[in-house]
Amino acid sequence: MxxxxxxxxxxxxxxxxxxxxxxxxxxxxxxxxxxxxxxxxxxxxxxxxxxxxxxxxxxxxxxxxxxxxxxxxxxxxxxxxxxxxxxxxxxxxxxxxxxxxxxxxxxxxxxxxxxxxxxxxxxxxxxxxxxxxxxxxxxxxxxxxxxxxxxxxxxxxxxxxxxxxxxxxxxxxxxxxxxxxxxxxxxxxxxxxxxxxxxxxxxxxxxxxxxSMEEFIDARSTPGVRLRTSDPRRLRAALARDGFDLTDAGEGRWTVEGIQAEQLGTLAAREGIPVLELADERASLEQAYLDLTADHTQFTATR
Amino acid sequence: MRAALPTAPTLHSEWIKIRSLRGTLGGLIAVFLVTAGIQALTAAAIGRSEEGSMGDDPLFAAYYGLSFGQIAAMVFGAGAVSCEFHNGALRTSLAAVPNRTRFYLSKIATVGVLALLVGQVTGLATFVAGQEFMGRYALELGDPGTYRAVVGSGLYLTLMALFAAGLTAWLRSGTVVLSLLIPFVVMVSFVVGEAAGGAAQFLPDRAGQLVLHARMPGDLGPWTGLGVMALWAGAAVLGGWLAVRRRDA
Structure with a gap:
């Protein structure tokens, strides 16, 4: 109504x-x-x-x-x-x-x-x-x-x-x-x-x-996590076995693409690697929106 | 059609619109003050000097002030409609009354009723106040044509306000309408109208003012003259209605 x-x-x-x-x-x-x-x-x-x-x-x-x-x-x-x-x-x-x-x-x-x-x-x-x-x-x-x-x-x-x-x-x-x-x-x-x-x-x-807002952002951003660890060398090796890549984000922070905090936390616990900070990284609405409209502009330009 | 007629709430809303703006309320009050005031002042100044000092036709001379008061009537009619074209006021109005015919008829009816009330009071006051200063040349109520002129002058002011209101809805600008109409009634009609008869007698103001004459200068009678003016006003109101209905707000 x-x-x-x-x-x-x-x-x-x-x-x-x-x-x-x-x-x-x-x-x-x-x-x-x-x-x-x-x-x-x-x-x-x-x-x-x-x-x-x-x-x-x-x-x-x-x-x-x-x-x-x-x-x-x-x-x-x-x-x-x-x-x-x-x-x-x-x-x-x-x-x-x-x-x-x-x-x-x-x-x-x-x-x-x-x-x-x-x-x-x-x-x-x-x-x-x-x-x-x-x-x-x-x-x-x-x-x-x-x-x-x-x-x-x-x-x-x-x-x-x-x-x-x-x-x-x-x-x-x-x-x-x-x-x-x-x-x-x-x-x-x-x-x-x-x-x-x-x-x-x-x-x-x-x-x-x-x-929905959530779907909109998730569909337009690759999942990933941001973390700090005291042992990046062992973590890198552990991640590599599962096919993930540890990237240095500077200032002691690291990012891993394509993984979620839950999965990474479990992996680190199993291997006994200390993780000091761990968070899912999502794109902002702004990034998702610009990504969408950029696609659209390309679409209209090549048509 | 019934669904599009004004309702008590829409008329009430239109009345608040008019009374809440200085320009429109002032225009309405000015119709009375200007017509009766100028009539009284002029009569006091020259009315007693000699016979016919205010004009050859004593009845028409009793409404000398109407030439000025009609401008106030135009300002009122145009202002009551043009306030909708300030900023996006029309969008707010149409959101409240989405039926455009009802919206427009409510506005026209409110303008018409207010102008008629003020016009009739003005018509009587102008006659009485003006003749008060005419000494032995004064007309009295009951003399031939006087009642007709009293009622007719009020109708004239009403039709002038509606004419301006309809044109404003049509052209979507009070400024444009007033800058067309005021020079027209002040100069063009004066100049052209002096050559009485012919096509000039069918101009809205010339035709309408016949109701104030004791002697008819042309072919039209007093009421047919006012009828011709009503046709002009009706055409303007109709044109305004078509514009309000058709255009995007």
């Missing part, structure tokens, strides 16, 4: 396809990160989902219904598209009152979400006097207004200070834990890595990946 269904979605501007035959689902109960370089089609997909732009073909629905057909859209979907989606001449409270009136939301919610977003003290100020971070918080307050089951947030951490970034991370995790559907686009890898359970990756309007 709160899932998002994108089916064969295409949006063409003349010959350019901003979104090209996208098909994916966004499921409730987890934070889904929406990744892709600038111009990949993330914002366009969100606008199509909200019925702000018309698709050239295909459908984008929420619980099986188009956004324009939802009887109480603000109760179902909360969206932060960009921080500039408010008239600068209005006060923050008036901006939210307009939405609450149109969406049949009790007026008391306005002050609740202003409080929740941490801008209650600026409620009576005109939006044009707001910093980017405060506008972002106002946009998030507007998205939360109808207590919706689906949240679409386009670059929500833009302009937020570190405290704000932690706040929104906790907020989104909490919303997903309550069983809501949370779709968050971002170009900040470290942010998305700290936030998302699932990933949708776009490139040139096409779907590049739709997978």
């Amino acid at each position: 709160n899932s998002i269904e994108i089916r064969e979605l295409t949006k063409a501007y003349g010959a350019h396809r901003a979104v090209d035959g996208l098909t994916f689902d966004v499921l409730p109960g987890r934070v889904t990160g929406f990744l892709g370089p600038n111009g990949a089609g993330k914002s366009t997909t969100m606008r199509l989902l909200l019925g702000l732009d018309r698709p050239t073909s295909g459908t984008a629905t929420i619980g099986g219904r188009r956004y324009v057909d939802l009887p109480d859209p603000l109760h179902r979907v909360g969206a932060l598209l960009d921080a500039q989606s408010a008239h600068g001449g209005r006060t923050a409270r008036d901006h939210l009152r307009i939405l609450s009136a149109a969406g049949r939301i009790p007026p008391g919610r306005v002050d609740e979400v202003l409080e929740q977003a941490g801008i209650a003290s600026a409620a009576g100020r005109r939006i044009k006097s707001f910093s980017l971070g405060m506008r972002q918080r106002l946009g998030i307050a507007a998205a939360l207004l109808g207590d919706p089951g689906v949240l679409l947030l386009d670059e929500p951490t833009n302009g937020l200070d570190p405290e704000g970034i932690i706040w929104i991370r906790e907020l989104m995790r909490g919303l997903a834990a309550e069983g809501r559907t949370v779709l968050v686009s971002s170009h900040l890898m470290s942010e998305t890595a700290a936030l998302a359970d699932h990933l949708i990756v776009l490139g040139n309007g096409k779907l590049l990946a739709d997978t």
Whole structure:
């Protein structure tokens, strides 16, 4: 009922396809990160989902219904598209009152979400006097207004200070834990890595990946371990018997590719080799992402 | 079609939009202040000097201030729509009211009702305040055509606001609409209109102002003139509706 269904979605501007035959689902109960370089089609997909732009073909629905057909859209979907989606001449409270009136939301919610977003003290100020971070918080307050089951947030951490970034991370995790559907686009890898359970990756309007965060990283990195030992000579010999190679990483550290910490630990214990430090080494989301998009660029270049 | 009509919540939302911006609320108040104020000041200054000092047609002269007040009506109508084109305000509005016809009709209805209320009060106040200073040349309510002019001036201001609102939705810019309309009613229509009759009498402002005349300068009657103006406003509102429905936000 709160899932998002994108089916064969295409949006063409003349010959350019901003979104090209996208098909994916966004499921409730987890934070889904929406990744892709600038111009990949993330914002366009969100606008199509909200019925702000018309698709050239295909459908984008929420619980099986188009956004324009939802009887109480603000109760179902909360969206932060960009921080500039408010008239600068209005006060923050008036901006939210307009939405609450149109969406049949009790007026008391306005002050609740202003409080929740941490801008209650600026409620009576005109939006044009707001910093980017405060506008972002106002946009998030507007998205939360109808207590919706689906949240679409386009670059929500833009302009937020570190405290704000932690706040929104906790907020989104909490919303997903309550069983809501949370779709968050971002170009900040470290942010998305700290936030998302699932990933949708776009490139040139096409779907590049739709997978869990873990699978995404594991599929794009060779497993390996990082360790310190007091007897690298014996360890090298022991590893060589099993076909592994010990590489010097400098400063007394060593790496072994293609093995996991569990396996190496057992091997070292069997041989009685002291291991002082041992950890699995995984690629970061950033490495995995760059690896994927590099593949994609090659693919498009050689086609 | 029923599904696209304005609802109490969408009308309420549109009313908050208008009253929460200085420009639109100010434009609405200015319709009253400018029309009645200029009328009273002008009448006080020259109204008693000689017969016909405010113009040959005493009824039309009773609405001298309307030439200025109509600009405020345009500013109000254009401003009420153009505020949606500031930043991405339209996207937020359409996220709240995704049915575009309902969104647009709610806005047009709110602009129309507010302009009509303020227009009617203005029409009466302008007549009363202006004639107060006319001494023995004053008209009285009940004289031929006076009730028609009082009601008609309010309708004129309403149609002018709707005309500007529709054009703004169509052209997506209040600045463009006002920089077209204001010179038009201030100069073009004045100059062209002096050659009464012909095609000029069908211009929206010339046709609409016939409802304020005691003697008809051309072929159109007072109410048919206002009807011609209503067609202009209706066409602008229709054009705006097509644009709002069709375009990506």
